[in-house]
Each structure stands twice: as structure tokens, then as C-alpha cells.
Amino acid sequence: MVSLIVMSPLVSLPFLGHPLSSTLVYIWSRKNPEIQLNFLGLLNFTAPYLPWVLMGFSLIVNGNVPKDEIMGVVIGHIWYFFTEVYPPLHNGSRPLDPPGWWRRLFEGRPARPSTDDVDEMIHAGIREAAVVPEAR
Numbered sequence: 001m002v003s004l005i006v007m008s009p010l011v012s013l014p015f016l017g018h019p020l021s022s023t024l025v026y027i028w029s030r031k032n033p034e035i036q037l038n039f040l041g042l043l044n045f046t047a048p049y050l051p052w053v054l055m056g057f058s059l060i061v062n063g064n065v066p067k068d069e070i071m072g073v074v075i076g077h078i079w080y081f082f083t084e085v086y087p088p089l090h091n092g093s094r095p096l097d098p099p100g101w102w103r104r105l106f107e108g109r110p111a112r113p114s115t116d117d118v119d120e121m122i123h124a125g126i127r128e129a130a131v132v133p134e135a136r
Contacts (some may be wrong), residue, residue, distance in 0.1 A: 003075045022072025023079070026051045030080045048051050051076075 004016045004023070013019065028047070035047040035065040045053060051073050082096045 003078070004071070007071055007075070013068055013071070015095055016076045018068045019072035019075070022051060022054075022069045023076040025054065026076030027080055030076075030084070 001014075001020070003020050008014070008016055026045070029050045030048060032047045037050055038044050039053050039057070043053065055066050055069045057075070057084060057117065058069060058087075079096065083094060086093050
């Protein structure tokens, strides 16, 4: 979202709903490459081609280049690359993840179970172990 906000003045897009949906469509299509899709009953294709099919349809219907969809695909590709392709090649480094201090600020400390909860878990395990089906 921050990338969309930063790029919106460069391409003069005041409303970012369509680029955001294009970003999400691009990410979904890259994560599900084996899914078969059908566009208007005329065109069969696999999911990775969905953003391009939608851009082509928008170009045909509107008669101008869909810069909002192009911006969404560019940002979706950058996000997909740095979260799916880059980490395995660089020892798990994920440059788009928030810094540790930011995560700690919002995650807080992990909740520890109370002693009553621990006692209940132990007794539940004993009850489950006591119910053994009969062997015949």
C-alpha cells in the first residue's frame, strides 16, 4: 500500500482501489499457476496470464493504456519477487518484512498459559489416554 501511495502522484492516480485490486490479482495468479481460467467463455488460460488478460480487455473497452493496472502489476511483481523468489536465493533474507523493532512494538510478549490452563491440559491428556478402545 505504501508503494501505491508513493507512486500515485507520479502517474496522477487519486483513487488507488483499482491498482490495489490489480496487485492482489497479480499476487494470487503467481501463487496459483496451475489453475485454469475462462474469460467470458471465449478464452481459456492459466492463472499467471489473468492480469494480462484483464489489461488487454481494459485496453479494448476503454481505448487507452490502463496505467492503474500496470502500476498494480509492477508493485505486485516487486512484492512477489522479494517474498517468494529472493529469500531462497539469499539465505532467507526478506527485505520487505518489517524490522524487528516494529514487529515487537505490535506483537508484544507472547501470552503464557496460566497454571489452571496447564492443569486442564494435563487432565485432558490423561482422560484421552484412559479411553482406550476394546481389543477383540
